[in-house]
Amino acid sequence: xxxxxxxxxxxxxxxGISKLCAVIILAIxxxxxxxxxxxxxxxxxxxxxxxxxxxxxxxxxxxxxxxFGENGTIIMSTDGGLxxxxxxxxxxxxxxxxxxxxxxxIAAGTDGTVIIKSDSTSPWxxxxxxxxxGFISGISLTGNSTAVAVGNNGNIWTYDVQTWSNISVGEGxxxxxxxxxxDKGIAVGELGTILFSxxxxxxxxxRDAPTEASNSxxxxxxFFSDIRAYAITDNGEVxxxxxxxxxxxxFLWNMQYFxxxxxxxxxxxxxxxxxxxxxxxFLLSGADGYLSMSKxxxxxxxxxxxxxxxxxxxxxxxxxxxxNGVAVGSSGSLLLTERSGEDEQIGFEVMDFSEFGNFVxxxxxxxxxxxxxxxxxxxxxxxxxxxxxxxLSMMKTSPTxxxxxxxxxxxxxxxxxxxxxxxxxIVLLRHLMPIFENLGLDxxxxxxxxxxxxxxxxxxGDLQFENFLFLILGVSxxxxxxxLISGDGTYKKSTxxxxxxEINWNPxxxxxxxxxxxxxxxxxxxxxxxxQFLFIHFGVQIGALIGDPGAEMLEGSNGxxxxxxxxxxxxxxxxxxxxxxxxxxxxxxxxxxxRGAISAIxxxxxxAGRSIGLNYxxxxxxxxxPQAIRICIPPMGNEMVNLVLNSSLAMVIGYSELTxxxxxxxxxxxxxxxxxxxxxxxxxxxxxxxxxFLRYLENKTRIPGLGISGGN
Amino acid sequence: xxxxxxxxDMHKTYAGGVHAVRGVSFDVKEGESVAIxxxxxxxxxxxxxxxxxxxxPTEGEVRLRGDLINTPNTDINDVRSRIxxxxxxxxxxxxxxxxxxxTLGLRYVKGMSKKEAEREALEVxxxxxxLDRKDAFPxxxxxxxxxxxxxxxxxxxxxxxxxxxxxxxxxxPELIGSVxxxxxxxxxxxxxxxxVTHEISFARDVADRVxxxxxxxxxxxxxxxxxxxxxTERLKRFLSSITEDD
Numbered sequence: 001x002x003x004x005x006x007x008x009x010x011x012x013x014x015x016g017i018s019k020l021c022a023v024i025i026l027a028i029x030x031x032x033x034x035x036x037x038x039x040x041x042x043x044x045x046x047x048x049x050x051x052x053x054x055x056x057x058x059x060x061x062x063x064x065x066x067x068f069g070e071n072g073t074i075i076m077s078t079d080g081g082l083x084x085x086x087x088x089x090x091x092x093x094x095x096x097x098x099x100x101x102x103x104x105x106i107a108a109g110t111d112g113t114v115i116i117k118s119d120s121t122s123p124w125x126x127x128x129x130x131x132x133x134g135f136i137s138g139i140s141l142t143g144n145s146t147a148v149a150v151g152n153n154g155n156i157w158t159y160d161v162q163t164w165s166n167i168s169v170g171e172g173x174x175x176x177x178x179x180x181x182x183d184k185g186i187a188v189g190e191l192g193t194i195l196f197s198x199x200x201x202x203x204x205x206x207r208d209a210p211t212e213a214s215n216s217x218x219x220x221x222x223f224f225s226d227i228r229a230y231a232i233t234d235n236g237e238v239x240x241x242x243x244x245x246x247x248x249x250x251f252l253w254n255m256q257y258f259x260x261x262x263x264x265x266x267x268x269x270x271x272x273x274x275x276x277x278x279x280x281x282f283l284l285s286g287a288d289g290y291l292s293m294s295k296x297x298x299x300x301x302x303x304x305x306x307x308x309x310x311x312x313x314x315x316x317x318x319x320x321x322x323x324n325g326v327a328v329g330s331s332g333s334l335l336l337t338e339r340s341g342e343d344e345q346i347g348f349e350v351m352d353f354s355e356f357g358n359f360v361x362x363x364x365x366x367x368x369x370x371x372x373x374x375x376x377x378x379x380x381x382x383x384x385x386x387x388x389x390x391x392l393s394m395m396k397t398s399p400t401x402x403x404x405x406x407x408x409x410x411x412x413x414x415x416x417x418x419x420x421x422x423x424x425x426i427v428l429l430r431h432l433m434p435i436f437e438n439l440g441l442d443x444x445x446x447x448x449x450x451x452x453x454x455x456x457x458x459x460x461g462d463l464q465f466e467n468f469l470f471l472i473l474g475v476s477x478x479x480x481x482x483x484l485i486s487g488d489g490t491y492k493k494s495t496x497x498x499x500x501x502e503i504n505w506n507p508x509x510x511x512x513x514x515x516x517x518x519x520x521x522x523x524x525x526x527x528x529x530x531x532q533f534l535f536i537h538f539g540v541q542i543g544a545l546i547g548d549p550g551a552e553m554l555e556g557s558n559g560x561x562x563x564x565x566x567x568x569x570x571x572x573x574x575x576x577x578x579x580x581x582x583x584x585x586x587x588x589x590x591x592x593x594x595r596g597a598i599s600a601i602x603x604x605x606x607x608a609g610r611s612i613g614l615n616y617x618x619x620x621x622x623x624x625x626p627q628a629i630r631i632c633i634p635p636m637g638n639e640m641v642n643l644v645l646n647s648s649l650a651m652v653i654g655y656s657e658l659t660x661x662x663x664x665x666x667x668x669x670x671x672x673x674x675x676x677x678x679x680x681x682x683x684x685x686x687x688x689x690x691x692x693f694l695r696y697l698e699n700k701t702r703i704p705g706l707g708i709s710g711g712n
Numbered sequence: 713x714x715x716x717x718x719x720x721d722m723h724k725t726y727a728g729g730v731h732a733v734r735g736v737s738f739d740v741k742e743g744e745s746v747a748i749x750x751x752x753x754x755x756x757x758x759x760x761x762x763x764x765x766x767x768x769p770t771e772g773e774v775r776l777r778g779d780l781i782n783t784p785n786t787d788i789n790d791v792r793s794r795i796x797x798x799x800x801x802x803x804x805x806x807x808x809x810x811x812x813x814x815t816l817g818l819r820y821v822k823g824m825s826k827k828e829a830e831r832e833a834l835e836v837x838x839x840x841x842x843l844d845r846k847d848a849f850p851x852x853x854x855x856x857x858x859x860x861x862x863x864x865x866x867x868x869x870x871x872x873x874x875x876x877x878x879x880x881x882x883x884x885p886e887l888i889g890s891v892x893x894x895x896x897x898x899x900x901x902x903x904x905x906x907x908v909t910h911e912i913s914f915a916r917d918v919a920d921r922v923x924x925x926x927x928x929x930x931x932x933x934x935x936x937x938x939x940x941x942x943x944t945e946r947l948k949r950f951l952s953s954i955t956e957d958d
């Protein structure tokens with residue numbers, strides 16, 4: 001009876017703990033779910049313009065904003081676009097194009113109607129140009145009473161001293177023109193035409209469009225500054241010209257490829273205009289309710305949410321400054337933004353960080369991200385540390401001494417080995433001599449020599465780890481060689497009398513594997529972890545040494561695990577460094593923990609294993625280790641919890657784990673107590689779950705009838 | 713009868729300088745059971761451990777079927793698999809079930825398959841009367857049961873000689889009987905064995921020959937009858953001290 005109920009009872013309690021773990025994990029997921037479902041609202045607001053006519057064009061300059069539309073509609077605002085008033089004009093044509101600059105505004109219709117307003121006090125006056133059967137499709141001011149217009153069949157009209165003069169530069173229709181100042185201007189047109197003038201429009205030179213756009217209709221161009229000009233085509237392409245070394249803007253044009261469109265050069269929408277806010281920030285308008293913005297010169301173009309229906313066709317955008325702007329479109333649509341039209345996270349604007357609920361809403365998503373980042377380095381760190389710990393502890397407990405190794409060979413052979421080792425050691429040390437001399441060190445400064453020989457040329461040179469290896473090998477092989485040569489076949493310890501005391505000198509008792517492992521653990525246990533983080537990340541740059549080649553090796557594989565390894569672990573240099581710093585450090589401590597557990601196994605177990613004929617490694621693997629690991633689960637739990645907590649140091653190398661996220665949250669909200677308090681709770685949940693799991697593991701692996709335990 | 717074990721002039725000095733064994737020589741013939749008796753610290757356990765080199769003898773020769781086995785070049789694992797050893801404190805592998813304790817050597821030293829090894833193991837477990845507890849963990853066994861499993865573990869390797877290192881010293885008096893019965897059964901089956909023991913009656917009844925050790929040397933040796941009629945004063949004193957204890 002006892003035997004049948006015993007195990008069941010045991011199983012029941014274990015199941016209880018695993019159930020608890022499952023519930024906790026589930027709870028964490030449930031908590032994290034709302035964080036991923038973020039809602040946004042449009043960054044544009046509708047304003048009433050007082051007209052239902054289509055608006056084609058808009059210009060902003062100083063305090064004035066003017067918008068132009070069908071049948072001569074003109075409206076204006078002097079308060080940044082909030083209130084608009086109608087301007088009665090005698091014009092009845094559609095005013096489809098406009099420009100501003102030099103304190104003046106100009107607007108035009110395709111039929112040649114042109115009106116100009118030279119400064120803020122003067123009224124609009126008509127300066128229409130005769131275009132016959134043709135049309136004008138672009139106009140740009142070159143001064144407060146001079147302008148250049150472009151139109152059909154390569155026609156270019158320049159307005160100066162109250163008169164229009166006309167030249168023609170080719171066959172194709174020109175579609176837009178933009179002047180940076182009174183001299184430099186760019187005109188664009190169909191079939192990829194790009195023209196450049198640096199004499200105020202008197203003469204024009206052809207420039208090459210990118211081959212991809214050689215058949216496109218380039219409909220809008222903006223000559224923004226000495227270093228940047230943009231143009232768009234009506235089928236959704238953006239062309240960019242930058243100053244490159246000695247080449248001025250406007251000579252070389254490149255297609256913009258959009259990362260946000262999977263590397264395509266086509267946005268897949270019908271564009272109507274481009275408006276440049278800053279060198280790298282521009283907004284695009286288009287048909288079917290299209291408004292978008294890029295903050296990085298076009299790599300990422302984000303389509304924006306609009307507060308009106310998608311049937312609205314947006315015709316033009318005018319930016320008052322880097323953030324405030326107006327967009328106009330069909331049926332008198334008039335939108336205003338204070339944030340370049342960027343979508344707003346709902347509640348962001350009204351979010352008041354002095355209210356705890358709002359604060360938590362804002363920060364939980366970042367904390368969850370940080371938590372996952374922490375988990376990444378912790379899990380890989382634990383694996384690396386455990387592997388190192390097991391290997392090092394086996395090396396540390398290995399009983400093989402030099403004497404045992406030497407005794408199995410004849411003394412003559414040992415002497416020959418000694419000579420060979422000594423020669424190799426001396427050769428290696430001689431190789432290092434010039435490097436040492438070049439370091440220019442004196443006296444005690446030589447304690448820093450190991451760092452010097454690894455990187456003799458400093459930041460401009462490569463790391464030469466082989467030098468360090470040569471140093472260690474050179475010194476130890478020389479010493480070992482001398483020892484082996486001195487061997488007399490008995491390999492006994494020698495005793496010397498020194499100052500009346502006996503000194504035992506027993507180099508033959510040295511255990512080589514133990515020696516190597518001791519050097520490793522001594523280095524890692526006697527230096528601070530934070531310095532190891534900094535040294536491994538910035539000094540060794542292990543991300544470049546191991547992470548990058550690793551990521552390259554996994555290039556192109558699509559497996560769930562391999563692509564995770566490549567994209568989330570190996571490509572992130574800080575992540576690789578953090579894993580190695582944590583793993584190498586933890587390995588040194590885990591080694592001592594496991595070594596302690598190994599020493600706790602009665603020596604009789606080793607004797608029993610050996611007595612049935614198992615060799616040393618088999619006995620370690622089959623008998624000692626399985627029992628030692630069980631013993632060291634509680635202290636290893638300590639080690640792992642320490643590792644989780646130590647992972648917070650990864651913030652010093654810029655890895656955005658939990659603690660760093662707290663710092664960022666604090667930087668936004670200024671809620672010091674809440675920010676760091678939430679992180680405390682997050683860490684507690686992680687380590688506590690880990691502790692529960694280890695407790696479960698301890699129960700699960702307990703050997704029936706062995707050891708004193710507080711539990712069942 | 714051929715000599716299975718032959719020990720000649722064995723010395724052992726421990727690292728601390730204790731000279732535990734000072735020139736011990738004896739032979740063990742095929743099928744013979746030899747009991748080594750003596751007070752604590754007389755070096756009898758050291759002699760036993762030096763035979764399968766769990767302790768390295770400082771000087772002297774140990775031969776197994778005529779082959780010198782205490783040289784650096786001896787395949788010690790092979791030698792040990794031919795010599796079974798039973799420890800005072802059982803030394804069962806606590807994390808393994810009884811059956812796995814017994815099959816471990818068969819699988820990893822003799823290279824048997826798991827199935828084959830289990831068949832052999834069941835046989836020896838039956839011999840020591842532990843078949844019904846084959847799936848128990850050592851922690852759930854009594855001392856006597858543990859020692860019988862330990863004997864089975866050593867027996868499974870089909871050793872040429874068995875070494876018992878005070879097999880009953882750690883047992884409660886009422887459990888000693890079952891272990892002694894098992895060992896007696898082995899002796900009756902003709903197993904060659906060396907038993908270091910405090911059980912004078914066992915030495916007298918089972919052993920073909922008794923070796924009395926004192927201060928690292930063999931003080932007296934002979935047929936089991938020497939227990940009834942000791943020749944030396946030292947053995948006389950030792951025997952009387954033991955009977956007084958009882």
